[in-house]
């Protein structure tokens with residue numbers, strides 16, 4: 312390629328590049344000033360598993376049945392429950408997940424009979440060791456560490472929506 316041709320090709324690529332630069336100049340900014348501003352995660356985002364809070368009870372509905380423990384292919388769940396004082400059945404008092412080994416397959420969420428599990432919207436949990444990835448979900452729920460969404464309000468019985 313001659314020297315003049317090289318100059319023309321180089322000059323043209325410069326013009327093309329500047330066109331892109333000028334176009335972007337007039338677009339709205341998409342940069343988020345993290346950590347001063349937090350991102351709103353999309354509905355399909357899957358953070359670690361967490362317990363839902365239900366509006367009618369103000370807490371989770373884990374009955375410590377052990378289904379999620381048995382179904383988890385990674386074996387990262389440990390649930391311990393105690394008999395409900397003055398009531399029926401058991402309630403979970405300890406719900407451990409080792410998030411460093413969780414594949415976020417969702418089997419625990421799908422198999423829970425009380426639908427008390429969901430994906431969190433957390434995206435900035437960090438730790439220095441694997442042990443930092445082991446959470447007690449009940450402790451997170453009660454000490455306010457969980458950035459949960461609005462409590463779940465369930466319809467009262469089947470057909471509640473139709474009759475409303």
Ligand code: SF4
Pocket residue numbers: 360382383384385386387388408412413414415416417418419420
């Ligand atoms: S999402 Fe899958 S791997 Fe993670 S805790 Fe639930 S069942 Fe186990």
Ligand code: SF4
Pocket residue numbers: 372373374375376377378379380390403422423424425426427428
């Ligand atoms: S989270 Fe659901 S499946 Fe797991 S022990 Fe509690 S009630 Fe059972």
